[in-house]
Amino acid sequence: MFFTFILSLIVAAILLWVILRKFHQSRRNNLFQTPLPPDSVAILKRNVSLYSRLPPDLRDELHGRINIFLDEKEFTGLAGLTITDEIRVTIAGTACLLLLKRDKRCFPGFTTILIYPDTYVAKAVKYDGPVEAHEDSIRSGESWHRGPVVLSWQDVLRGTSNQSDGHNVVLHEFAHKLDEENEIMDGLPVLRDSSHYAEWAEVLNREYESFQIRVNRNSNSVIDAYGAESPSEFFAVATESFFEKSLQMKQKLPDLYQQFKTFYNLDPAEWRDNSH
Ligand SMILES: [Zn+2]
Structure with missing residues (x-):
């Protein structure tokens, strides 16, 4: 009797999970098909300069992904x-560039985006051997592990309005x-194809090492020197360059x-300005 009861509970939990998943997928599909309001399209044209280079099919896809992003x-x-x-659509429209041509998941694992009006001061911990020191750090954005993304609105605008300087705090944090x-x-x-991991590791390690040498010689140009901090920062700043300095x-x-x-399953070097 007891085991039958436990089994019923497990079956009910699985059924509930399947129903909720179906509901979630159907909600995403509906949002994906819903046209973006004209006011939101106007915000993209005004603030997200990369939007002017997107081919028409990717613009349509971006609109659907923005709807999902703003819902979640x-x-x-x-x-x-x-x-x-303006804040919501500018950030969603830039972050969702990273999701084009991918499955419909929308940056899982967190929901909150915190926005400061401008650069902000955070406490940073620095280590010198065993000595731990706390100092103020001026920031334009940060991404907490499995937690919120924090952004400075003025830095968001500076990054999204210039599509060719290689600096875009939204692309970086997302x-x-x-x-x-x-x-x-x-x-x-996470790579789409498991057979890609060996090649990715080989090329990224080699490129990261030669990038660090160029940074030490002050001869880097395409990728911001901040990428020399760590492989994860290299991935983030190289993403900024991939979209903004693609050629x-x-x-x-x-x-x-x-x-x-x-x-990214994208080739931004082939995108041309479609705004005229
Ligand atoms: Zn970073």
Whole structure:
């Protein structure tokens, strides 16, 4: 009798999980098909400069993904900032560029996005041998492991309005979110095809080493020197360059470009300005 009761509970739990999953998938599919309101499209045209280069089919896909993102993520303003549609759509429209041509999951594992009006000060812990020191660190954004993304709105705008300087804090922090999908933020995200891991590791390790040499010689140009901090930062800043300096990256770092092209399933070096 007891075992029958336990078995019934397990079956009921599995059924509930299947029903909730179906409901969730159907909700996502509906949101994906729903047109983006004209006011939101106007915000993308005004603030997200990469949007002007997107081919029409990717624009349509981006609209659907923005609907899902806005349904699943929660925005909270800090230091007196009021969250507006402009803030929500600009951030969603930039973050979702990383999800194009992928499955319909939307940065799983966290829901909250905290927005400061401008750069903010956070306490950073520095170690000098056994000595631990706390110091103020001025930040434009950060991504907490399995926790919120934090962004400065002014830095978001600076990054999204210029599509060719290789600096985009939204692409950077959400690249970290892709990187941590396998629980560890180490520059090795979940790859679509398991046969790709060996090639990814070989090319990324080689490119990271030669990048560090170029940074030490002050001769790096395509990828921001901050990437020399760690493989995970290299992945995040290389993602910024892949979207914003795609032609230079393809020309100067073709092996790295090819790996990112395969990972993101996109070829931004082929995108042309469609705004005229
Ligand atoms: Zn970072």
